[in-house]
Amino acid sequence: QVRLVESGGGSAQSGGSLRLSCAASGFRYSAYHMAWFRQAPGKEREGVAASGTNGRTAYAEFVKGRFTISRDNTKNTMYLQMNSLKPEDTAMYYCAAAPATKVPVVAALRLSRYDYDTWGQGTQVTVSS
Numbered sequence: 001q002v003r004l005v006e007s008g009g010g011s012a013q014s015g016g017s018l019r020l021s022c023a024a025s026g027f028r029y030s031a032y033h034m035a036w037f038r039q040a041p042g043k044e045r046e047g048v049a050a051s052g053t054n055g056r057t058a059y060a061e062f063v064k065g066r067f068t069i070s071r072d073n074t075k076n077t078m079y080l081q082m083n084s085l086k087p088e089d090t091a092m093y094y095c096a097a098a099p100a101t102k103v104p105v106v107a108a109l110r111l112s113r114y115d116y117d118t119w120g121q122g123t124q125v126t127v128s129s
Helices: none
Strands: 003-007 010-013 018-025 032-039 046-051 057-059 067-072 077-082 091-099 123-128
Touching (some): 003 091, 018 032, 018 091, 018 123, 032 067, 032 077, 046 067, 057 067
Parallel strands (some): 010 123
Antiparallel strands (some): 018 077, 032 091, 046 057, 067 077, 091 123
8 A cells, every 4th residue: 555654844933944754555655756745724735845865955935945855765755854934834734756767857857746646645844924
Protein backbone atom coordinates (compact mmCIF):
# COMPACT_ATOMS: atom_id res chain seq x y z
CA GLN A 1 0.00 0.00 0.00
CA VAL A 2 1.44 3.33 -1.09
CA ARG A 3 1.57 5.67 1.85
CA LEU A 4 2.98 9.09 2.76
CA VAL A 5 2.85 10.27 6.36
CA GLU A 6 3.82 13.81 7.35
CA SER A 7 4.93 14.87 10.80
CA GLY A 8 6.64 17.76 12.53
CA GLY A 9 4.02 20.44 12.12
CA GLY A 10 2.96 22.66 14.96
CA SER A 11 3.07 26.24 16.15
CA ALA A 12 5.97 28.65 15.92
CA GLN A 13 6.63 32.30 16.45
CA SER A 14 7.45 34.57 13.54
CA GLY A 15 11.15 34.13 12.82
CA GLY A 16 11.19 30.64 14.29
CA SER A 17 11.88 27.26 12.74
CA LEU A 18 10.15 23.94 12.20
CA ARG A 19 11.24 20.74 10.49
CA LEU A 20 8.71 18.62 8.65
CA SER A 21 9.21 14.97 7.80
CA CYS A 22 7.49 12.74 5.27
CA ALA A 23 7.83 8.99 5.69
CA ALA A 24 7.10 6.94 2.57
CA SER A 25 6.21 3.29 2.26
CA GLY A 26 4.78 0.87 -0.28
CA PHE A 27 6.74 2.04 -3.31
CA ARG A 28 10.28 2.33 -4.64
CA TYR A 29 11.08 5.66 -3.04
CA SER A 30 14.30 6.39 -4.95
CA ALA A 31 12.38 6.20 -8.23
CA TYR A 32 9.98 8.98 -7.27
CA HIS A 33 10.26 12.73 -7.34
CA MET A 34 9.14 14.17 -4.02
CA ALA A 35 7.68 17.54 -3.15
CA TRP A 36 6.07 19.66 -0.47
CA PHE A 37 2.88 21.61 -1.12
CA ARG A 38 0.79 23.76 1.17
CA GLN A 39 -2.74 25.02 1.34
CA ALA A 40 -4.06 27.85 3.45
CA PRO A 41 -7.79 28.22 4.15
CA GLY A 42 -9.60 29.60 1.13
CA LYS A 43 -6.54 29.34 -1.10
CA GLU A 44 -5.31 27.01 -3.81
CA ARG A 45 -2.79 24.31 -2.99
CA GLU A 46 0.63 25.62 -3.99
CA GLY A 47 4.02 24.08 -4.50
CA VAL A 48 6.70 24.84 -1.92
CA ALA A 49 9.73 22.73 -2.82
CA ALA A 50 10.60 19.65 -4.86
CA SER A 51 13.39 17.11 -4.94
CA GLY A 52 13.96 15.22 -8.16
CA THR A 53 15.35 11.72 -8.48
CA ASN A 54 18.45 13.24 -10.09
CA GLY A 55 19.24 15.25 -6.97
CA ARG A 56 18.04 18.57 -8.30
CA THR A 57 15.77 20.72 -6.17
CA ALA A 58 13.39 23.59 -6.80
CA TYR A 59 11.77 26.15 -4.56
CA ALA A 60 8.87 28.54 -4.79
CA GLU A 61 10.05 32.14 -4.77
CA PHE A 62 8.30 32.87 -1.49
CA VAL A 63 10.43 30.30 0.42
CA LYS A 64 13.78 30.66 -1.30
CA GLY A 65 16.54 31.25 1.21
CA ARG A 66 14.32 30.21 4.13
CA PHE A 67 13.26 26.60 3.46
CA THR A 68 15.43 23.61 2.55
CA ILE A 69 14.19 20.34 1.12
CA SER A 70 16.15 17.14 1.54
CA ARG A 71 15.57 13.43 1.23
CA ASP A 72 17.18 10.32 2.63
CA ASN A 73 16.64 7.45 0.24
CA THR A 74 18.04 4.98 2.79
CA LYS A 75 15.23 5.90 5.17
CA ASN A 76 12.52 6.59 2.58
CA THR A 77 12.05 9.97 4.21
CA MET A 78 11.89 13.53 2.98
CA TYR A 79 12.35 16.65 5.08
CA LEU A 80 11.52 20.32 4.91
CA GLN A 81 13.58 22.58 7.15
CA MET A 82 11.68 25.83 7.57
CA ASN A 83 13.55 28.82 8.99
CA SER A 84 12.62 32.48 9.36
CA LEU A 85 8.97 31.54 9.43
CA LYS A 86 6.36 34.18 8.68
CA PRO A 87 2.67 34.30 9.57
CA GLU A 88 1.88 33.88 5.86
CA ASP A 89 3.54 30.45 6.01
CA THR A 90 0.57 29.26 8.05
CA ALA A 91 -1.04 26.40 6.12
CA MET A 92 -1.56 22.68 5.93
CA TYR A 93 1.60 21.17 4.47
CA TYR A 94 1.41 18.08 2.28
CA CYS A 95 4.07 15.83 0.87
CA ALA A 96 3.58 14.33 -2.55
CA ALA A 97 5.25 11.83 -4.85
CA ALA A 98 5.48 11.49 -8.62
CA PRO A 99 6.94 8.46 -10.42
CA ALA A 100 10.01 9.29 -12.48
CA THR A 101 8.88 6.73 -15.07
CA LYS A 102 5.88 8.94 -15.87
CA VAL A 103 6.94 12.46 -14.92
CA PRO A 104 10.14 14.03 -16.27
CA VAL A 105 12.26 15.73 -13.65
CA VAL A 106 11.80 19.08 -15.42
CA ALA A 107 8.05 18.76 -14.92
CA ALA A 108 8.38 17.64 -11.30
CA LEU A 109 10.49 20.67 -10.48
CA ARG A 110 7.85 23.04 -11.84
CA LEU A 111 5.90 22.35 -8.65
CA SER A 112 2.56 21.75 -10.30
CA ARG A 113 0.26 19.67 -8.14
CA TYR A 114 -1.13 17.99 -11.26
CA ASP A 115 2.14 16.12 -11.81
CA TYR A 116 1.94 14.43 -8.41
CA ASP A 117 -0.36 11.47 -7.89
CA THR A 118 0.38 10.32 -4.34
CA TRP A 119 -0.39 12.54 -1.36
CA GLY A 120 -0.11 12.46 2.39
CA GLN A 121 -2.80 13.62 4.81
CA GLY A 122 -1.00 16.82 5.71
CA THR A 123 0.46 18.43 8.80
CA GLN A 124 -0.62 21.83 10.09
CA VAL A 125 1.87 24.67 10.48
CA THR A 126 0.78 27.79 12.34
CA VAL A 127 3.03 30.84 12.64
CA SER A 128 2.07 33.64 14.97
CA SER A 129 3.37 37.18 14.85
